[in-house]
Amino acid sequence: MDRISKIVADIIARCKYEGVEVSDTLAAFICRTAVQEDSNRFCLDGDVDSDGVAALTQRSVTSLLQKDSPSLETIKMQLDFDLCYVKHEEEVEKFRAAKAKKISNLHRSIVLLQPSGTGDFETLTTLYRQIFTLLMVHADAEKSGDRNIEREVAAALESVFPRIGLKSFVSMAPDDKKFQLKELASIVGGIRLFNKEIGKGGAGISLSLGPSHTIRDNVTSVSKLASEEVEEANQVCTEYTEVLLHIHHYNVKDNVTAERVKRWQEELNNKRQFLSYLQSLYEDIDVSTEKISRLTSSFDNELNTLKALVGSRTSLPKGQVYPVFEALAKAWDELEAEHQLLLARSRSIKSLMEFKDSFTRTLSPQSEWILKAKRAGMPPQEDWFEHSESENQPKNALGAVTRHEAKEGTADDSNGNDVPVRMSVDSTPEFMQLPLEYQGYCPWTIVQRGGLLLPGDPSLGVIQYKNAYHVFVNERALDEFMANPQLYVSAVHDFVVRKPELIYLLRLQESFPDTSMASLMKMTNNRTHVHPLLAPNAVQKVDAGTSTPIHFVEKNLDVNYEWNEWSLRRRAIKIANLRNYKTVSAQTTLSNFRKDVDQQVWLPTDNTTQTGHDKGTNPTKTITYFAGLRGTPSDKRASKYVDDDDEKESKDDDGRPAIVSYTFDL
Template structure:
């Protein structure tokens, strides 16, 4: 940032050494246009060295020291108009902010007042004085003459006594801060409305401005002045246009290329001046419509209030207080609009300084203008033939347009390999990106379309080295890349439809060589570093300084912070390690664990050992089982003696039996 300011300061010092006044903003703008216009020498990707910086300074000083240069005067006009517009707006915003700050301080003092008890007479008196001081602050000057100041105080005291008597202070003190603030706002509005009503009735209104009269008169006065200037400037631009077109078509011997280029520069200056006049006229007309509506509403409310009050001594406050509030609000809005109109008047005064800032080489008495007016009018065919023979300035430095050669626009078209860099014919573009010609019959909002290049013909700007000719919407409006283009004749329209990118890039190329066209054609989006608003780097919130931009610096604010002596770490991760080798060791350990296998074995020492405090044994499941045995019955051998019992022992013999137990038992029983 210091280097940027130093470059701008060097440019300003160089101009001052030649006794030429140059603002820092103008120096920054000219330097930026030089950097943008010579992209080969000062490439954006290349850092500027000391030699480049010195070259920028020398070229900027040389540019700013040009004498009687319409293009330089156009640049000065653009910088002066934009800076004046912004500074006037910021001055109004600053004044409003200062008044609001004073009002807030008074309200804060009133709201913070506390009473010792309900009978604290001194505190109540001081509070009433603070409220009275707040109500005497109006939109008019705070410093009244002695007689006016006393009249204002008497009117305010009478109005306050009827709206907010002293007895109401006790209940006011009991309200919350927000309720106090709302009541103070309402009280101030009602008191102001009462004074305005009395002023209308001829019974007061000391120190109150007549916004309902001054605002319409100011709008009418400025509208008449600007309208006259616009009419005169339209005539001058038409004269320049006639002479330049005549010189291009008829080629008079007494007209040189330098003269034609000079007329183009002067025409661009006049069109920029006319554009600013039209912008101011639109703003003032918008304010005039709003002022007219507010004035009618204001007078209507006064009439309603007059009919409501009439000759009665008392009127219900719920009926009249809203009317007083409405009247005060309308009066305030009228004052706001009058301030905007006053800002536009100040900007107009700064703009008028550039009405005759150079020596005009063409006027209504010029011989060439008489020749142009007396020359027979060319037919449409002759004009189109002359247009076809034009050499188109393209992005590569001015190659002829093969599509518009003597073969006519219906030729086979250019070879894509021979086209300048950055151009693509329409038939090679995607269908959704091709230009479309709109007509008034097919487009309902045809008359409200926002035209590119402020309605000037892109073909003429590109092919005629920056000549500004207004387009004719009757021929059709071409829609391309969300933009709407108009053209001066049919050949220009058809050529743009054939290759739109060629002429869009051609306009940018011409603007790089003629930086005054950047703002005139509203090409700030294509050249963001040259935008005056960006170079100023201002905002309504910080109007005290105008930081220079080359490019614009970032906004800065004063901030502070307190640093503790010992920081307390609240989020500590115990497993965190910053050491790379420790992390590597841990990674190897984790990788090694994946290869390990866990095994266990019961030993005599570990048998029945357990941790009583860490193990829980569930109740044992109890059950009974019936014992069973299986086997085979082995045969038992039993020997009996036969014949020992009975009548007479005739024969004794041995009997051998092989029986199972059960069988043996049965035999024994049967034997018994």
Template sequence: MDEIEEVVGEIVRGCSAQKVQCSELLAAFVARTILESDAQTFALEKELNDEDVNSVINLSVERLLEKDSPSLETIKMQVAFDSSHVMNEEAVASAAASVAAKKRELQKTIISTKLMDANDFDSLTALYREIFSLLTKTRSSEEYPESVRRSVEREVAAAVESVFPRIGLKSFVQLSSEEKKLQLEELASIVNGIRLFNKEAGKGGAGLESFEVSAPNKVSELSNIISGEIDSMNVICQEYQEVIVFSNLRKPAEVTEYMIQRWKDELANRRQYLSYLQSLFEDVSKCGRKISFLRESYLSELDDLSSMVGSRNSVPKEHVYPKFDKIAQLWKDLGDELSIVSCRESTLNDLVDYKSSFTLTLNSDSQVLSMARDAPTLSTEEEEEAARAAVIVTGVAEPKEEGKEGPETTGDVIDLPKGTVPSDLLPPNERPVCLSIDSTPEFMQLPLEYQGFCPWTIYSRSGLLLPGKPALGVVQFSNSFFVFAHEVALQGFLDDPVKYVEGVKGVAMRNPELIHLLRLQRDFPNTAIAKLMGTQGGAGPAEQLPLGFEAPTTKVDASTETPVHFIEKNIDPSYSWNEWTLRKRALQLANLKKCKTSSQQTDESHMRRENDSQVYLPRTKSTMTKTSTGTNVDKRITYVKGLRGEGVKGGIVGMSLEIKETVNVGQSSR
């Protein structure tokens, strides 16, 4: 149905023409409930024609233009509460995400900074300024006045100088990206912890909120306001309940059927208002318990740190830095819880606008209320007899047997749900079971359906909301737990549970304000306000959907191929069949034993080796060569003897002689 967006727009414009403000969410919810309540006319499986579209628009506008309507005000309150709850949480999350994004940008700039030279003074100064800017960035830092901002900068500068002096920048730039990020986060936490400690000592802490004081005070103040509203609303609901029950049982002449139906609608509105108050009170109480625990831990850490520091001028950093880190984390958690409490306060302010959005026709001075209080108390038998007659009094038609005439009914007749199955015809494991406090250890923790209201009364008395009495017993049926207002209701449900479960759905379909009040969103998924808002259960923003309709289901063909018989494979990845590979590993292990270092390995030195600390002995080397031999060769030298006149008588030159001289060749000896 792509026409829904057009329908919503036309509904909003139609209300604006009558000077009635209507949000798209409210228009979509009303249009959706009209489509659900008349499924025969507006079948979901077919497209809406022009006549259907106009009919939905006219019915929705007519519904939204009702004056002084308790049921319409209940629907408006439901839409306003859920939307306010989501919007307030999104606002807080958006503010926190904005600051976190700015911090991430600064961290990214710091981490990506590279120095060409370790002695580059200008680059180191710029890097230090970026770190300083990161440390001064908080959720409310942009709201500081100029004087406070300067005080914050002086405190941060003093803390950084003691924790992370400029000389440490040289070693910081050599760290990896992940190590830099962790060190920056730890530095910010320690600096914040130092400022918080100085604030406690009265020596600083400019711009730091005292969450340990403001958070408990805020919780106490808000709890008292909500508690007072709950008490007054309980009294009003009790008055309505007494008057309606009295009118059904005693039938006073001055009370008409219209008045009873009006009181039922007003009671449903007040119970919805009370339910939201109780939900807020539960959330605030949960935050209060957590804040109390965090506050005690925060003050305890401050006391331990004060006793550790005392009057000493210096303390080992390995003792105090973890304390500073813990203090900063506890302070941050207190601020987060305070933000949640502030969200609940904003939601309460939006809810209070619907406290007097219509005219109450019943108050403490009403004559009918005085008559109900002065009426004599009925006995148990009389109450049961009146309860049995309730289906006739309120106009619910019981089935007629063939050949017999049923009792006459008054007012609007409510058809019995189709497909009802008595308990006797249900399988034994699906029949309702009555649980008692003696047989069920977790009896008090059972999650009750319809917020603890009696389903028999809701169906039999046309949407009357009476709280059940667990003392009568809790009935378990179809993995759900039900309580009832009296014995007749309990027995009636045990006889035919499907009748009343389906009957409650039918009543909620005709009275859309009961869908969220009785928490029937599971049975009416298309009318869930969280879904119309485009959120999944109100937990956060999801993919935006067209108002009033489900996202189309994506279907794809998928298949897997599996073997007929699975074969188990036991593969050892370290196994090797190669003998030379095994020999290589053995040599590696033997070589490690020859290393000089024998100290214990650490995480950083594991499977690493430093050349200056590891000594490998030189390997013995030798070669094999062939044996070579040589021969003696005669070398002949010819010269003239006696040219100088020596050894010759009369200086006569003699004749030349030939002398053989032996010369070494190869390895031969002379």
């Protein structure tokens, strides 16, 4: 990693010493393409000696110090355009995200702010101020300090949502509060827009659809600029194509060298890349223009509705006018957002225009070769290259497909992806939506004509080979490709390795992942990080986890330590008892190879029992009660068990109650 970063830093330093400022992105890209061109010698994933590092650095510096090089300018344009395009888009998205975050935070604070009662004037005042701040954020005037904007927003707020309405607002549910805040912001914004249109306000609203026509003027100027540049670039590409076709078709050798033809093809590649970017931006601008036109019509309709409702009246029903204000504000927000995207694409066009004349054209519009090509006229497409032999015969490759193996079919043919299939308009319903390989350029001319980029003709048929769809300039190119498709696919890949500016022009990013510009866009501003273009392949990773115990075991503690003397006494008795134990072992003839088994037991303890003995006393029991309270029985009969003395006493009894006591010995 350190070696790679040092190589890039060395390349930048040496270029700076020569008076050429080179970005780390460009230096890393050139270094990576040099590695791909000679991967056997420069293997950054392995060990590279000092001579290899010096050679890699020198080759990269030589490529970067080229003067007036169309190939180098094409690479610079590719890097700069992709980075600038994403940068401008991210600026718009970043502004939107920051504004949305501020609004979300204010919504949260307003919802959570709850007064203690209706008499909590301090909290209610703070709540009203936060609502005012929210409206200022919606108006993009939070930090402007413009008193006119503050007065307009305050007046609109007091009109739509007076302070007396705070009592009902604080009693709402959180979701209802957020909904009310969104409606309030839209209504206040609609009021300010309406006041601007009638000339009674609208401070801070820079854009307009009124007399100045700011948005309409911007749309018209940007669309016109893109259209004119596309037309001009298309004309330049046509001139280069006519001259190169004239030279290749008629095999012209007088007054033109191979180096001059190669230079013209490099210039054509640069112009085609320039045209491709312009067309992409023009398509985006065209979509934005259509959307802005639709939003402008919607805005004008809502505005006219408001003017018809208001007229000369000073008051209107809220339920009738507020929805129109809200719709007006929403249409304006969408219109303003799309206008910001349009301006971002306009800045991308300005960045791209820096590469319009970044090198000296050797084929000027007044060149004699352009006049010759126009006088000779464009040859019929089916006769192209009939009078010339192929300049670069590709070497035979494995996996060649003979002519009789090729077949015709449709896009649904899934058997034999290695066999080319010729698809026509009649047999393929989605013919016009097929993603063409090499951005629609003919692979045969790239290989046979030294990198000449000519658009293929889909009407001849589309060749499906390995889930890729190829088009060709004529039947000859199509037939030769179908005879050996793998040969041409490999040859195009090898040619692009030597011409790295074609990687993104032909959209071969998947074939060259090390030069992916997506990784460039993710590059941070921290220069200490290794550039993704030069970073080695990622090492294999595995999932791993660690766990720690909740309670750590202290190693310095003696688990056998005892401080209690009774525990120590028990341990001493146990050790003393071990002296009286016997060790018994046995060994037989068959067990002499087995391990010794010892057994040690405690001595049996003395078992005793203890029973209880119940003992008690039984005292006498004396019972005392009154007798004769109900009188004596009339029939007095004497028991035969009564003694004579008792009988006498009973006779002497006069029948009065008496106290009787009995003593029982149990």
